[in-house]
Amino acid sequence: MKPSFVSQATSALIDTAHQPRCTSDPSVRSLLCALMIVFSITGVSCIPASTTATGTTPTVVIAGETAIKTAADMNSTPRPTIEPFRFFLPTPGAEPISGWRPPLYPVPWAVSAYDHFYFARPIAADNVNWPLAEYRYGGVFFAPNIVHTGVDIDAEEDTPILAAGPGTVISADWGLYTEAPGNTADPYGQAVVLRHDFGYKGQTLYTVYAHMSKIASTLGQHVETGDVLGLIGSTGATTGPHLHFEVRLGSNTFYSTYNPELWMAPPQGWGVLVGRLTDEDGKLLNKSLVEVRPMPSEVPLRTYAEGAANSDPHYQENLVLSDLPAGLYKIVLNYKDKDLQFWVDIYPGQITYFTFTDENGFEVLPPPVPTLDFLPGTSTPISPP
Ligand SMILES: [Zn+2]
Secondary structure, three states, X not given: OOOOOOOHHHHOOOOOOOOOOOXXXXXXXXXXXXXXXXXXXXXXXXXXXOOOOOOOOOOOEEEOOOOOOOHXXXXXXXXXXXXXXXXXXXXOOOOOOOOOOOOEOOOOEOOOOOOOEOEOOOOOOOOOOOOOHHHOOOOOOOOOOOOOOOEEEEOOOOOEEEOOOOEEEEEEEOOOOOOOOOOOOOOOOEEEEEEEEEEEOOEEEEEEEEEEOEEOOOOOOEEOOOOEEEEOEOOOOOOOOEEEEEEEEOOOOHHHEEOHHHOEXXXXXXXXXXXXXXXXXXXXXXXXXXXXXXXXXXXXXXXXOOOOOOOOOOOOOOEEEEEEEOEEEEEEEEEOOEEEEEEEEEOOOOEEEEEEEOOOEEEEEOOOOOOOOOOOOOOEEOOOO
């Protein structure tokens, strides 16, 4: 039985079908990878995912006098009155509960030269296959300064875990974090690592699949996208069955992860919000509270914590929110004890990129213009090291 220390206030949000996630035993505390959450005293369950939901898409409505006047009307009305335009700002509505997602864009998916949605989801579409809102990349959940280096995807025990892209199994054992094969105290539990057949800008790409109940692939095996690597479990540092999924670029190490939400293809018609928020010194804001409305979860976002999380080489972001239905969204940033807000459009299959600086406030930058040598979905074949 998983411990539950969720307050009354948040208990209403609990969906018992979505019980997460990473925690750890005090004995492995010093070893913790970011995916694992340390609890020194009681062991605390992660605040569970609220149910997934698609946001409504508010639209700007311009209402006016639309009655058509005939010539006779006009003649009899020397001074026609025109209703002033009324401009209704969109109001975020209730967040519907839905687990539905459109099919994903085909991989590799890249609308701009800087996109790299190269991976399919590691969980099939008949299950929840998107990141838990409470356990996003760059978050710190319990222990001080233990940063989450992947995303957690909720699933029932023994749900198949699928290869997110073609590659070779280079690790399939306990002991990934501690680099001690067979170490059953390792916080990743039973985990598989793929070295992919393609890379990005000359660097090798890896994906990590942790907490398996059973490994169903073998060292050296070549797999294709969608092949089963293992089954969902709760081995290692976790409070419940889920997949911890990482994307690593350049080297297969804990410190070379990037946000998987920038690497997994979005659902068709949906987009991704990416932000870079900095303070008066131009430093990235750490753990700043950001709300996006409507959003698929009641859980507010936070910018990356300082630590093992890495920003994308191009965007240098500290905030990513994927799986947003295209439409208009309000973003609220709590900065220096004030709630600052602005609006952004999310476009199908694209990244909407914004910055916040102390000096200039919010700015939304247009999508980057592809360079002449850009081909959508270009990936660089890499020969295995
Ligand atoms: Zn995790």
